[in-house]
Amino acid sequence: MKTKLQSLCIGLALIAGVHQTTAQITNLGIAPVAGRQSVLYWPASSPTNYVLETVTNLSSTNWLTARTAFAVNAAEVTNAASSGFFRLMPTTTPAGMALIPAGWFTMGDTLDGEGDAIPTNIYVSAFVMAVNLVNYGLWTNVYAYATSHGYNFVDAGANGGTGTNYPVETVDWFDCVKWSNARSQQAGLTPCYYTDAGFTQAFTNGDSGTTVYQNLTVNGYRLPTEAEWEKAARGGGIGLRFPWGNLIHTNQAQYAACTSCYSYDLGPNSSPSGPSPVGSFDVNGYGLYDMAGNVFEWCWDWYGMPYGQPTTTNPTGAGPGSNFRVLRGGDWFNNAIGTRCATRVSGVNPDVAYYGIGFRCVRGL
Numbered sequence: 001m002k003t004k005l006q007s008l009c010i011g012l013a014l015i016a017g018v019h020q021t022t023a024q025i026t027n028l029g030i031a032p033v034a035g036r037q038s039v040l041y042w043p044a045s046s047p048t049n050y051v052l053e054t055v056t057n058l059s060s061t062n063w064l065t066a067r068t069a070f071a072v073n074a075a076e077v078t079n080a081a082s083s084g085f086f087r088l089m090p091t092t093t094p095a096g097m098a099l100i101p102a103g104w105f106t107m108g109d110t111l112d113g114e115g116d117a118i119p120t121n122i123y124v125s126a127f128v129m130a131v132n133l134v135n136y137g138l139w140t141n142v143y144a145y146a147t148s149h150g151y152n153f154v155d156a157g158a159n160g161g162t163g164t165n166y167p168v169e170t171v172d173w174f175d176c177v178k179w180s181n182a183r184s185q186q187a188g189l190t191p192c193y194y195t196d197a198g199f200t201q202a203f204t205n206g207d208s209g210t211t212v213y214q215n216l217t218v219n220g221y222r223l224p225t226e227a228e229w230e231k232a233a234r235g236g237g238i239g240l241r242f243p244w245g246n247l248i249h250t251n252q253a254q255y256a257a258c259t260s261c262y263s264y265d266l267g268p269n270s271s272p273s274g275p276s277p278v279g280s281f282d283v284n285g286y287g288l289y290d291m292a293g294n295v296f297e298w299c300w301d302w303y304g305m306p307y308g309q310p311t312t313t314n315p316t317g318a319g320p321g322s323n324f325r326v327l328r329g330g331d332w333f334n335n336a337i338g339t340r341c342a343t344r345v346s347g348v349n350p351d352v353a354y355y356g357i358g359f360r361c362v363r364g365l
Contacts, residue, residue, distance in 0.1 A: 098287040102126035109342045117342040123313045130360045132278040137164030146182030152205045155353040160275040167358045173350030174207040176359045184220030192222040208351035221361040226301040235285025243284035253293030254332045265336040272332045292339035295358035299326040331356035
């Protein structure tokens, strides 16, 4: 398998980048071709679960993912027009999850006068996200495991429809976090959530008033941070209202359409009586379903104004002085404005379990 790197520096900078990858893939090489071009290649027998990353300064930790490491061209490798370093990094994408590449993106927009989503440049490390919302079948499977292994839940969760493939609803933030820990343990992974800052006591019991600590260095299932959620929702798009563009239609998401309410709502007008089965609409640019509409999704972050982020690199939101956790994505009974990539929901306590609220999981790499 060969990958062409067009119009990039092919001298020592590229060689240095390749040198960094030899620990992961053997027999990696460079073949010069005409002009300022080269071909980066490795044996077809090598694993294909790698991504090509680039950086202009080797002292930086903010490697940018060019894209999945095949068919990369100059336009897709940002900040590397004149020089750059490259590496291939292994990524194993679990079944049912999609790779969200590392890199900078613009979080928020002011397309419709949002006052708490002022555009901010944010760097997010690569991670994987479930392609679907947690459905009722998966919820009940892990729930049964959890309750037989010392976990305690306040809410049992509700089926959003008549089959197991409808999203689970009526789950509060604390129960989603405990459930994620249980899913990690069931899968033989290290839990992410703890009741102590030293990460010695996994969070299995408690709800309102419990202080939860997040360990982002382990491989277990967890809720996305708000920045991770929005980067994933945008699917690689820049400055758009929705994952696919600036207009919305009822064949793209489950929401309450109102063509007279918003100029960007193409309708037709509708008042759904509940969510749709997960995966009923087209995927976004990262292969994710239901990033707009169906049910709201809990994020890790405390709600802050505008974002409450102390850093632009892998932010985790406002501190615990806030009263509310963030909800994203919109749901089946909200209008189009609630399904926008930048729309943030405030005023929801983390111990609230309500119809129209669900979640999906991510994992770090």
